[in-house]
Amino acid sequence: MESIQGLLEQAQAATRSVKGLPDQQKQQLLQRLAVHVVENTAAIVAENRKDVEKMSAQDPKMDRLVLNETRIKQLADSLNEIALLPDPANQIMLERTLDNGLHVQKRTVPLGVVGVIYESRPNVTLDVAALCIRSGNVCVLRGGSDAFFTNTILVSLIQDVLREFNVDVNAVQLLPVDRALIGDMLTAVKYIDIIIPRGSQQLIEYVRANSRVPVIETGAGVCHTYVEKTADLNMASAIVTNAKVSRPSVCNSLDTVLVDKEVAKALLSLLAPSLKAYDVEIFADETAYAILKKLDYPLLQHAAPEDFGREFLDFKCSVKVVSGPDEALQHIQEYSSKHSEAIVSADTAISERFLNEVDAAAVYINASTRFTDGGVFGLGAEIGISTQKLHARGPFALEKLVTEKWFIRGNGQVRN
Numbered sequence: 001m002e003s004i005q006g007l008l009e010q011a012q013a014a015t016r017s018v019k020g021l022p023d024q025q026k027q028q029l030l031q032r033l034a035v036h037v038v039e040n041t042a043a044i045v046a047e048n049r050k051d052v053e054k055m056s057a058q059d060p061k062m063d064r065l066v067l068n069e070t071r072i073k074q075l076a077d078s079l080n081e082i083a084l085l086p087d088p089a090n091q092i093m094l095e096r097t098l099d100n101g102l103h104v105q106k107r108t109v110p111l112g113v114v115g116v117i118y119e120s121r122p123n124v125t126l127d128v129a130a131l132c133i134r135s136g137n138v139c140v141l142r143g144g145s146d147a148f149f150t151n152t153i154l155v156s157l158i159q160d161v162l163r164e165f166n167v168d169v170n171a172v173q174l175l176p177v178d179r180a181l182i183g184d185m186l187t188a189v190k191y192i193d194i195i196i197p198r199g200s201q202q203l204i205e206y207v208r209a210n211s212r213v214p215v216i217e218t219g220a221g222v223c224h225t226y227v228e229k230t231a232d233l234n235m236a237s238a239i240v241t242n243a244k245v246s247r248p249s250v251c252n253s254l255d256t257v258l259v260d261k262e263v264a265k266a267l268l269s270l271l272a273p274s275l276k277a278y279d280v281e282i283f284a285d286e287t288a289y290a291i292l293k294k295l296d297y298p299l300l301q302h303a304a305p306e307d308f309g310r311e312f313l314d315f316k317c318s319v320k321v322v323s324g325p326d327e328a329l330q331h332i333q334e335y336s337s338k339h340s341e342a343i344v345s346a347d348t349a350i351s352e353r354f355l356n357e358v359d360a361a362a363v364y365i366n367a368s369t370r371f372t373d374g375g376v377f378g379l380g381a382e383i384g385i386s387t388q389k390l391h392a393r394g395p396f397a398l399e400k401l402v403t404e405k406w407f408i409r410g411n412g413q414v415r416n
Contacts, residue, residue, distance in 0.1 A: 003176075004184050007140070008191035010170035011113050014138050017168035019110060021136065023087050025165065030083035030130055033161045034076040037126070040157055041072050048122065050149040060249045060314040061120040065147055075126050082130045082380040088402045089136045103409040108402040110136035112193035115185050116383065117142045117207060119199035122150040127381035129158050129172045135401040138171045140192065142185060144199075145177040186211040196396070198384040201311060201337075218384025218396055221251035221339035222311050223369045226328040226354070227267050228345035229260040235366065236344040237270040243342070243368040245278040249313050251385060252340050252372040256308060257319045258328045264321045265291050272297050280315045283307040287321040309335035325350050329357055336360055338387045340369035361387055361394040 021029070037044070048067040055062055067075075094106040114137050118124045125141060132139040143151040151174055159169040175181060186195060189212050197207040201220040208215055225243055227236040243254035259267050264287060272295045275282065283303040284292055292300050301307075307318040308331070322328045332341055342364035343354040351365045362372040362385075374382025374395035383401075386392045392400040 003178075004181055004188075005191075007170075007173055007175060008113075008188055010168075011138050011140050011173055012191050014168035014170040015110070015112055018133065018138055018171045019136050021133075021165075021167065026087065026134055026136075027083045029161060029165045029167070030079050030134060032164065033130070033158060034079035034083075036157055036161055037072060037079065037154075038076045040153075041069055044072055044150065044153055044157075045069065047149040047153040051122075051147050055146060061146065063247065063249045065120050065122065065150075067122055067150060071123070075123055078375060078381045079126065079130050081375070082134050082398065085134065085380050085398050087134065087136070088399045091402075093404065100413050101411065102413055105407040106404055107407060109405040111401055111403055112137065113191060114139045114401070115142070115188075115192040115195045115213065116140075117182060117185065117195065117197045117199070117203065119144040119203060120146045121198070122147045122154060124198060124383075125151050125154045125174075126158070128383055129155075131381060131383060131398050131401055133171065135398055137401055140173050140175055140185070142175045142182065143177065148177055182207075183210065186213060189213055196383055216386055216392055216396060217388050218386050220311060220337050220387065221253070221385065222255050222309055222335060222337040223252060223340045223342075224256045224258055224332050224336065225254055225342040225344065225369065226258040226322075226325075226332070227260060227263065228325065228328075228343060228347060228350055229262040230346040230350075231263065231267075231344040232346065233263060233267050233270055236267055237274060239342070239344055239366070239368050240271055241274040241278075243370050244275065244280060244317050245315065246368075246370055248315050250370075251311075252369050253313070254369060255310060255312050255317055256335070257317060258322050258331060259288070259319065260328075261287065261321050261323055264288065268292055268319070269295060275317075278315055280317060283316070283318040285318075285320045288319040292319075311337070325353065329354070332358055332360075339385055340364070340372040342367060342369050361385060 089108050089110050091108045097103050116128050128139050155174040158172045162169045192213050195211050195213045195215050197204045198218050204217050225240050268291045281299040283301045285303050303318050338360045340362040341358045341360045345351045355363050374397040379395050379397035382395045382397045384396050386396040
């Protein structure tokens with residue numbers, strides 16, 4: 001712990017500074033930060049370019065790394081949205097006076113020090129910092145080396161504004177990118193209250209297996225869209241295409257298409273040209289392969305077993321033909337990461353069954369899985385999409401950055 005213990009001690013000490021901020025001052029701080037970020041757009045883009053130039057143009061993570069003027073404006077807009085959300089801390093959840101005169105309250109309180117480990121997503125730096133400040137938390141950020149220069153300038157801008165508002169700048173810290181220090185974070189039970197990994201399945205599994213600090217898992221998405229035989233196939237083709245190509249490097253993008261055998265030929269005939277336009281590589285089971293081969297689909301592979309349950313994060317997907325809802329549900333149960341799943345169907349009974357039986361954080365009827373997002377759901381920015389069931393599930397946003405605390409006031413009561 002020698003290398004980062006001092007930083008973590010400073011973070012823990014900063015919790016008092018952030019907890020003491022009045023609600024209006026936290027709002028003003030984030031609104032000022034939004035202005036400061038926009039004012040420094042050129043500097044952010046310049047630092048971001050240093051990171052982008054280190055990455056291969058063919059790397060699918062490139063899209064997640066790039067910050068341009070439009071995206072920086074969107075980040076600033078998000079800061080203003082977070083500022084206007086209600087503070088989730090200090091809310092009274094229960095209040096009563098006991099027979100012995102003790103006055104008992106249960107309130108929401110900040111979690112404390114939030115540690116976040118993430119990859120190639122500099123927007124996470126601003127999102128997490130803003131959500132933590134708004135809810136009265138401190139954050140220690142361990143971004144990936146891919147985004148080192150971008151993360152560094154963003155944290156510098158955040159600390160400028162913290163200083164301006166007389167808030168301890170250690171409330172938002174960027175830890176060194178040395179991989180060896182991840183282990184130090186995961187064992188820092190005295191200093192960090194919760195760890196949130198956001199990135200690849202490998203990162204999440206490593207954190208889950210090695211952390212002594214409580215973990216909330218976010219990020220990994222293996223998302224399916226099942227096209228049932230009664231579906232409007234034009235609608236289904238549009239939904240599948242959007243879910244795959246609109247931003248393939250994010251966790252709510254489509255990985256596997258399940259299509260009922262009765263409409264497989266018709267759907268794939270519609271889908272092939274729209275996916276071909278984006279050079280999507282398809283890993284197809286035997287039935288789907290035969291159909292797509294006759295359609296002269298150019299980027300076609302025989303699916304291997306590992307192509308199902310695979311998070312592609314690229315212009316790639318797998319396709320499987322199923323015999324009906326039972327087989328589709330069984331496949332999703334076996335391969336889903338419990339992130340986001342969708343059905344396209346005109347059969348209300350089957351659709352409702354899908355909603356009720358699929359075990360995932362977000363389940364859709366006749367819509368793209370790409371909507372799973374804290375901002376889209378009206379929660380402001382998010383730290384990530386939680387795929388577990390304790391504390392938070394789905395978009396892990398401002399409302400979940402709190403825990404509970406009991407406040408008891410007496411006048412001399414003792415227990416017999």
